[in-house]
Amino acid sequence: xxxxxxxxxxxxxxxxxxxxxxxxxxxxxxxxxxxxxxxxxxxxxxxxxxxxxxxxxxxxxxxxxxxxxxxxxxxxxxxxxxxxxxxxxxxxxxxxxxxxxxxxxxxxxxxxxxxxxxxxxxxxxxxxxxxxxxxxxxxxxxxxxxxxxxxxxxxxxxxxxxxxxxxxxxxxxxxxxxxxxxxxxxxxxxxxxxxxxxxxxxxxxxxxxxxxxxxxxxxxxxxxxxxxxxxxxxxxxxxxxxxxxxxxxxxxxxxxxxxxxxxxxxxxxxxxxxxxxxxxxxxxxxxxxxxxxxxxxxxxxxxxxxxxxxxxxxxxxxxxxxxxxxxxxxxxxx
Amino acid sequence: xxxxxxxxxxxxxxxxxxxxxxxxxxxxxxxxxxxxxxxxxxxxxxxxxxxxxxxxxxxxxxxxxxxxxxxxxxxxxxxxxxxxxxxxxxxxxxxxxxxxxxxxxxxxxxxxxxxxxxxxxxxxxxxxxxxxxxxxxxxxxxxxxxxxxxxxxxxxxxxxxxxxxxxxxxxxxxxxxxxxxxxxxxxxxxxxxxxxxxxxxxxxxxxxxxxxxxxxxxxxxxxxxxxxxxxxxxxxxxxxxxxxxxxxxxxxxxxxxxxxxxxxxxxxxxxxxxxxxxxxxxxxxxxxxx
Amino acid sequence: xxxxxxxxxxxxxxxxxxxxxxxxxxxxxxxxxxxxxxxxxxxxxxxxxxxxxxxxxxxxxxxxxxxxxxxxxxxxxxxxxxxxxxxxxxxxxxxxxxxxxxxxxxxxxxxxxxxxxxxxxxxxxxxxxxxxxxxxxxxxxxxxxxxxxxxxxxxxxxxxxxxxxxxxxxxxxxxxxxxxxxxxxxxxxxxxxxxxxxxxxxxxxxxxxxxxxxxxxxxxxxxxxxxxxxxxxxxxxxxxxxxxxxxxxxxxxxxxxxxxxxxxxxxxxxxxxxxx
Numbered sequence: 001x002x003x004x005x006x007x008x009x010x011x012x013x014x015x016x017x018x019x020x021x022x023x024x025x026x027x028x029x030x031x032x033x034x035x036x037x038x039x040x041x042x043x044x045x046x047x048x049x050x051x052x053x054x055x056x057x058x059x060x061x062x063x064x065x066x067x068x069x070x071x072x073x074x075x076x077x078x079x080x081x082x083x084x085x086x087x088x089x090x091x092x093x094x095x096x097x098x099x100x101x102x103x104x105x106x107x108x109x110x111x112x113x114x115x116x117x118x119x120x121x122x123x124x125x126x127x128x129x130x131x132x133x134x135x136x137x138x139x140x141x142x143x144x145x146x147x148x149x150x151x152x153x154x155x156x157x158x159x160x161x162x163x164x165x166x167x168x169x170x171x172x173x174x175x176x177x178x179x180x181x182x183x184x185x186x187x188x189x190x191x192x193x194x195x196x197x198x199x200x201x202x203x204x205x206x207x208x209x210x211x212x213x214x215x216x217x218x219x220x221x222x223x224x225x226x227x228x229x230x231x232x233x234x235x236x237x238x239x240x241x242x243x244x245x246x247x248x249x250x251x252x253x254x255x256x257x258x259x260x261x262x263x264x265x266x267x268x269x270x271x272x273x274x275x276x277x278x279x280x281x282x283x284x285x286x287x288x289x290x291x292x293x294x295x296x297x298x299x300x301x302x303x304x305x306x307x308x309x310x311x312x313x314x315x316x317x318x319x320x321x322x323x324x325x326x327x328x329x330x331x332x333x334x
Numbered sequence: 335x336x337x338x339x340x341x342x343x344x345x346x347x348x349x350x351x352x353x354x355x356x357x358x359x360x361x362x363x364x365x366x367x368x369x370x371x372x373x374x375x376x377x378x379x380x381x382x383x384x385x386x387x388x389x390x391x392x393x394x395x396x397x398x399x400x401x402x403x404x405x406x407x408x409x410x411x412x413x414x415x416x417x418x419x420x421x422x423x424x425x426x427x428x429x430x431x432x433x434x435x436x437x438x439x440x441x442x443x444x445x446x447x448x449x450x451x452x453x454x455x456x457x458x459x460x461x462x463x464x465x466x467x468x469x470x471x472x473x474x475x476x477x478x479x480x481x482x483x484x485x486x487x488x489x490x491x492x493x494x495x496x497x498x499x500x501x502x503x504x505x506x507x508x509x510x511x512x513x514x515x516x517x518x519x520x521x522x523x524x525x526x527x528x529x530x531x532x533x534x535x536x537x538x539x540x541x542x543x544x545x546x547x548x549x550x551x552x553x554x555x556x557x558x559x560x561x562x563x564x565x566x567x568x569x570x571x572x573x574x575x576x577x578x579x580x581x582x583x584x585x586x587x588x589x590x591x592x593x594x595x596x597x598x599x600x601x602x603x604x605x606x607x608x609x610x611x612x613x614x615x616x617x618x619x620x621x622x623x624x
Numbered sequence: 625x626x627x628x629x630x631x632x633x634x635x636x637x638x639x640x641x642x643x644x645x646x647x648x649x650x651x652x653x654x655x656x657x658x659x660x661x662x663x664x665x666x667x668x669x670x671x672x673x674x675x676x677x678x679x680x681x682x683x684x685x686x687x688x689x690x691x692x693x694x695x696x697x698x699x700x701x702x703x704x705x706x707x708x709x710x711x712x713x714x715x716x717x718x719x720x721x722x723x724x725x726x727x728x729x730x731x732x733x734x735x736x737x738x739x740x741x742x743x744x745x746x747x748x749x750x751x752x753x754x755x756x757x758x759x760x761x762x763x764x765x766x767x768x769x770x771x772x773x774x775x776x777x778x779x780x781x782x783x784x785x786x787x788x789x790x791x792x793x794x795x796x797x798x799x800x801x802x803x804x805x806x807x808x809x810x811x812x813x814x815x816x817x818x819x820x821x822x823x824x825x826x827x828x829x830x831x832x833x834x835x836x837x838x839x840x841x842x843x844x845x846x847x848x849x850x851x852x853x854x855x856x857x858x859x860x861x862x863x864x865x866x867x868x869x870x871x872x873x874x875x876x877x878x879x880x881x882x883x884x885x886x887x888x889x890x891x892x893x894x895x896x897x898x899x900x
Contacts, residue, residue: 085797102802344724347716365750432638441645447883466667562836604746
């Protein structure tokens, strides 16, 4: 139930290979996140799995059965769209009931499933409203409700939180994670936000220009990025990337050190520099330091409040255990 | 959505309208061209003979033709001027906050919904008539002689009637476009120190340029063929003072029954319309594609 | 415009706008009022605005003297008929062009619109002769045929723009929800297309009702719609202002009411969607 395998899947639009060739295994019950910058092909990949686009080559196997030629309706998957794609002329109840109606279920069964889903998602009071009368978050939940009632083999989410404001996004993130705990169904989630990826995923697939850069658990990617791209993409604020003589000092063509792994001191340290911008959040302090010796601008994070301002001199020392080394090709050297 | 239909199913669905319109375009026009080369009058049937270009030369050298050409242009330009300027003014007015805006909109739009024959007759009789019309009464109130609009200024009268009918169209289009102007842009201009007049010239007018072009293009197409208003008020007269090209051809076809001559006139009207459309589209092409 | 406009300014604007609005609307208002006057009252000097003896005799006279009802029905048949036939032909075309577009689709649409730019007078002669020879002259059928042809491009264009606005994602959602093609069309596509079809229908009825070239030239006593019937008042005998007003009021009332509801559609239809 809910295992998906992609073999040599590719998608070509005209002369442009949006996805050259991808192999990927998704296990039953996993929460997999496809993450990457705009245009990396993550939404396209999702749509190929859904069946909304045809593959140019390769196979998609769902639960051991080759689903490559199957239309979306027969793949047993549910999708939550970025714009929710609710049926505007139907009530919330009818929206949620629609998949069951298409499957030809009994009316009594449909009513029960809809009521259950509405209760789980706090939509019971809104069942008779039309989508245009709902807020963004409520529409989200209706879209999720519509996806749940089919009891699909896997849920597909296409950037579902992009259209919500920041506070709502945090709430919905938790709700979706909770949903995954409760249903234990496979979920494939597409986002460009690496915070969502890190907090929600069992497994992250980092995509760049149609290729998989790395697959792994959030902490795997955080601690052991395979290349410069993943190193720079995962983690906020970004990892500091330094090349030249400063990197050579660490026996690397390029070295990376995360802001949280720099020790700050006003007295001594490996690197010395002048504070450019200091961001005091109370819980953390972020310093953007212009380091001497051609190292460049380095971002450092300190827990709590660190009393420096623009123009002060500070010392930064990278934690030697946490330094990442990369060769000329940008690949990690371990 | 290429999964929705196969290519051939789609072609099948489009075919009826394409075939119908193709036939509508080609068949009657071809016949007109054919007739234009015949000496053919319905009052003398059976005497048709090939006439070469003589129909065309008669038509083009007829002084009535030049008058009609001039009148056609006058009507188009006159109505365009009144409706565009008036339309902008009305649109600006209607864009302001007021009470009962919905009702004012309806009042302003109404003339466009009136059939041309009704509009023309109402104006002709109840307003412009020098004996019983309202304008005559107003003139007498001020001690002036009533003005016989349709006899003394037939073309202007027709222009007035047609402009009254088309003003709502221009207003509606321009108002719609005006209301799409970002409120924040206007506020930014105010912050930048622009007064109301400057805001109009630099902000509003450029924003409206696309809508104005659309109004001009579409109105021109329809104004070239003004017919009913002329038929019902002046019948093209006195003489040919208010005859436009459309009316001239009509007169030759259905009043003089000169099929050959009217066909030639019809072709000339088509050619002229195409020339106008070509230049209009050229001038306008860039603005529309934006 | 400043968000907080003083009430004083609002009142000034209101007065100006209402004055201009009433001035523009005045001919219609005057027609309506005159229709309830006696003929003598209609040409009385000074003219009376509201305070006269209201009578409905004109409405009776128009109905009895001429077969008003016949012409009214002609207008109804011709405008509704041409609209319905137009829709039947146009819906599949607009559907196919909106949902299965090809590289040629835009060109085909532009060409269709360009057929509307041909001056009718250019084909007056052959149309008149063809209709005369086939017995279509002065028939409702003949008028329906012509009006369908001249309005078909607008109908197709309007439907196309409405169909294109249906979000593709909603149709994809239906497919994900297990809908087959026919179910997708029945349960999702059609309900979302109905408002657009209704708007197009409304607009076209208005355009056909008011058409005043072919209806004037291809009809006579039997099939004349209201446009032609009113035209017969252009050179009547005796006093006729009040009767003209009554006939006019009856002719324009349906469209004024329809137009009330169709303002947005008017803009979209007549600018070919170039201005929303």
